[in-house]
Amino acid sequence: MGRQGSRPLPALYLLRLYFRLLGAQIRSQLVYRTAFALDALAAALVTGAEFAAFVLVLPRFGALGGWTLGEVALLYGLAELAFVLMDLGFGGFDAPNLSAHVRSGSFSTFLLRPVPLPVQVFGSDFALRRLTRVVLAAGIVAYGVSRVDVAWSVGDVVLLAGSVLGMVAFFGGLFVVGGTLTFWTVESVEAMNVLTYGGRTLISYPMSIYGEWLRKTFTFLIPAAFLSYFPVLHVLGRPLPDGLPGWAAGLSPLVGPLLLAAAFAFWRVGVRRYHGTGS
Amino acid sequence: MIEVEHLHKSFQTRSGGLLRGQRRTVEAVRDVSFRVARGEVVGYLGPNGAGKSTTIKVLTGLLVPTSGRVEVGGLVPWRDRRRYVGRLGAVFGQRTTLWWDLPVRDSLDLLRDVYRVPPDRFRENLKAFTALLDLGPFLGTPARALSLGQRMRADLAAALLHDPDLLFLDEPTVGLDVVARERIRQFVAHVNAEREVTVLLTTHDLTDVERLARRVMIIDHGALLYDGNLPDLQARFGSARELVVDFEAPPADPRVPGLKLVSSEGPRVTYAFTGAAARPIALATAHAPVRDVTVREPDIEATIRRIYEGGLLGTVS
Amino acid sequence: MNAALLRWGLLGQAAGINARLYCAAARLSFRRQFAYPAATFWGLLTNLFFGALRVAVLLALFGLKPQVAGYTPADAVTYTGLTQAFLAAFSLFGWYDLMRTVHRGEIVTELLRPHSFLGFWMAQDAGRAAAQFLLRGVTILTLYALLWGLKLPEGAAGWGLTLLSAGLAWACGFAFRFLVNGAAFWSPDAVGIGRFAWALMGLACGFLMPLAFFPAWFQSLLAWTPFPSMMNSTVELWLGHVSGTQVLRVLGVQAAWTLVLLGLARLVLARGLRRLEVAGG
Incomplete structure (x- = not known):
């Protein structure tokens, strides 16, 4: 046997390998052209219909809890943009995908390859068809940006970019937790859906509409309000609720990665369990 | 190459509901x-679930085992996974490691x-494998x-592109026709001889074992029943x-x-004997x-089945 | 080919409809829905959470307004409860069972059975829908009544007509779902077509927002489609927004669309089966 030690693999190599794995996914998906085109359009239509319904009814009411269409579009678009980017990147950890890999045995195949496990899972379920949703979400954000009464500064842009980054990490963390739970039980999948998809819908609208205790729960217990609601409030020049200071609007890039780091710690526990039971 | 000492693995299983269920420990x-x-x-044999x-x-x-020592090529398999698996090749008959929708060539490239x-x-x-396995005609075909x-x-x-020292073959010929089976056996024999690859083969097809393995291990109910060569197995328990x-x-x-008389049916009479056939034939003639004489060899498959069923032996000889 | 012969040969028998068989199919399918209590529990929780978010959005839209487009805030809450209650029974998030049967080729064995294919599937779906409504729907409505208060239909006549309308909405929706699933006879990519159809249905049947809130032009456009009959009509009857002879008109429209779509479903099925036979299914 060779004598080479197990030095950490160079980051550049891992990145290249990740993109090679994504490339394989993309080529595989493009084999079925019609199915791909239909799926891509349908993916956008599902989100599109939901927002369209909101846009169509808003004129009858004038505003949503004091928020104009443009302002809601900014909030809604940012949440959707972050969620779909996350969905693209973390698809391999999504509970249904991961449990399918475990059941089919391809998860053991990952373990038999000399590459860090997360790189392989990240590279395993890249749903290219969701790109249409990215475009749609970006369009909604752009509409929002054009309609709100804000003198845009570099700080605002950085704040919102950080907000998206934080949301990607936050929801990515939820996906990792959900996927890890399937090492124990598959029944937990629907429970995680409340957190992931429910959380996404929750932060798509201004938190002020949910009533005091719900808003406080999602500020201090589950820090979802920091993700996009506070940054957008700040950009719109409105004070944060509950007497929170202005800098709290910039915490999204901290909150998200913290959850993600905790999620990966849990992931390692799950993988250790897999090594104990083999299923 | 492989050293296994006192390996134990047990699983906790739960029957019934999540809360009220009975916990049971199964020693695999x-x-x-x-x-x-x-x-x-080495041919590694045993019934399903053994x-x-x-x-x-x-x-x-x-x-990760419950207890025991395992070392393969100086490494402990479950520690430092990446370094270890880089030296392994594995083929599982039931599933593929190839990318389902990609041409074979692209999968190999990725690997x-x-x-x-x-x-x-x-x-x-x-180049070598393409020639030996005749991959040429379907390198451009998707795995599916x-x-x-x-x-x-x-x-x-x-499984062999990265020159592994050790190859695990799990039911490599299951579901294949006779020609395809033979081709795969020849290839494995070749790789073993030319590249000194150590092979651990699990199979239900005893022809695989007869053609490839000088040594067999038989496991049942979690315990090793036999470890030795095939002819000996036959001589002792056949x-x-x-x-x-x-x-x-x-x-x-x-x-x-x-x-020893086994059966008699009109002019056809069957006798049992051990060792060489010359003396029994002389005695009979x-x-x-006598018009005709045939010697019927005992069936290895039957022997092994009898080992599973009857527990012909205690533990390892 | 054999399937064709058998189908024609057995058509005679199928005509003498065996009502007991369809009842049995419905009953079996009904019972099957009770097999997964854990999934039902989590499903309810998810449903309730999303429902709460929808209620919050609707109430925030109302703000201090007492009434918009004939809806009071209390109506809007009841509307949300109803749509969330019908969600599972009407398969509003999609239904791919028939598609799967066609794509996997299992349809051939089903065709060998001596009964009407469409009728058998409809009976099965009726059993499933009824079970889902009792299991999830009634639970959700009860929870809404406790949490936010629920408006109920008025009097025995109100209940009777509303339930009749709910039945028609299910039948109309079933025919539409069956029709969409029929795409599987022609295309291996029917799932994508299905996703389109369900997204459209969600918007146009009044699941995402009450149709009354939409701009007038959009409402009159939808009035020419069968989609309002698949849910919105029932909601309006329940809320008492339709009264007098208008009730009969709404029910009539629902029944008419149901018949039209069922007819189309039969036609598509016949065409699809012929295609299956030509392809050697």
Whole structure:
């Protein structure tokens, strides 16, 4: 046997390998052209219909809890943009995908390859068809940006970019937790859906509409309000609720990665369990 | 190459509901010890659920054993996974490691990056395997469109591209026709001889074992029942050879002194014996006029089945 | 080919409809829905959470307004409860069962059975829908009544007509779902077509927002489609927004669309089966 030690693999190599794995996914998906085109359009239509319904009814009411269409579009678009980017990147950890890999045995195949496990899972379920949703979400954000009464500064842009980054990490963390739970039980999948998809819908609208205790729960217990609601409030020049200071609007890039780091710690526990039971 | 000492693996299973269910400990592997030398081919046999796949999972680093010592090529499989699995090749008959919708060539290309095979070495190996396994006609075909035999050949190539020292073959010929089976056996024999690859083979097809393995290990109910070569197994536990004699006419008395009578049906009489056939034949032909004589060899499959069923032996000899 | 012969041969028998068989199919399918209590529990929780978010959005839209487009805030809460209650029964998130049967080729064995294919599937779906409504729907409505208060239909006549309308909405939706699933006879990519159809249905049947809130032009456009009959009509009857002879008109429209779509479903099925036979299914 060779004598080479197990030095950490160079980051550049891992990145290249990740993109090679994504490339394989993309080529595989493009084999079925019609199915791909239909799926891509349908993916956008599902989100599109939901927002369209909101846009169509808003004129009858004038505003949503004091928020104009443009302002809601900014909030809604940012949440959707972050969620779909996350969905693209973390698809391999999504509970249904991961449990399918475990059941089919391809998860053991990952373990038999000399590459860090997360790189392989990240590279395993890249749903290219969701790109249409990215475009749609970006369009909604752009509409929002054009309609709100804000003198845009570099700080605002950085704040919102950080907000998206934080949301990607936050929801990515939820996906990792959900996927890890399937090492124990598959029944937990629907429970995680409340957190992931429910959380996404929750932060798509201004938190002020949910009533005091719900808003406080999602500020201090589950820090979802920091993700996009506070940054957008700040950009719109409105004070944060509950007497929170202005800098709290910039915490999204901290909150998200913290959850993600905790999620990966849990992931390692799950993988250790897999090594104990083999299923 | 492989050293296993006192390997135990037990699982907790729960029957019934999550809360009220009964916890039970199932011992999948009990006190299994063996060594495999470099370049050996070992057939690992046992009925389903005997502990075969648990052993393989431990040896490939997928499972951490409850207790016992395992070292493969100086490494502990479940520690430092990446370093260890880089030296392994594995083929599982039931599933493929190829990318389902990609041409075989692209899958192999990707695996080159996964295992970081030097470009020259990759080219050499691909050329050699393409010739040996006749991959040429379907290198451009997606894995999903391959026949089972083609897929298995492609998977074998994929498992060996990075020059592993150790190859795990799990049911490599299951579901294949006779020609395809033979081709795969020849390839494995070749790789073992030319590249000194150690092979651990689990299979239900005893022809695989007879053609490839000088040594077999039999496991059942988690314990190793036999570890040795195939002819010895036969000599020790096989049923006797049989001599079928067609006499010119039904003999008045089919019994022959010195031969054990098995059955008698008109002119055809069957005797059992052990060892060489010359003396029994001489005895029979001296007994009465004979038209024809055949020697029937005992069936290995039947022998092994009898080992499983009857527990012919206690533990490892 | 054999399937064709058998189908024609057995058509005679199928005509003498065996009502007991369809009842049995419905009953079996009904019972099957009770097999997964854990999934039902989590499903309810998810449903309730999303429902709460929708209620919050609707109430925030109302703000201090007492009434918009004939809806009071209390109506809007009841509307949300009803749509969330019908969600599972009407398969508003999609239904791919028939598609799967066609794509996997299992349809051939089903065709060998001596009964009407469409009728058998409809009976099965009726059993499933009824079970889902009792299991999830009634639970959700009860929870809404406790949490936010629920408006109920008025009097025995109100209940009777509303339930009749709910039945028609299910039948109309079933025919539409069956029709969409029929795409599987022609295309291996029917799942994508299905996703389109369900997204459209969600918007146009009044699941995402009450149709009354939409701009007038959009409402009159939708009035020419069968989609309002698949849910919105029932909601309006329940809320008492339709009264007098208008009730009969709404029910009539629902029944008419149901018949039209069922007819189309039969036609598509016949065409699809012929295609299956030509392809050697």
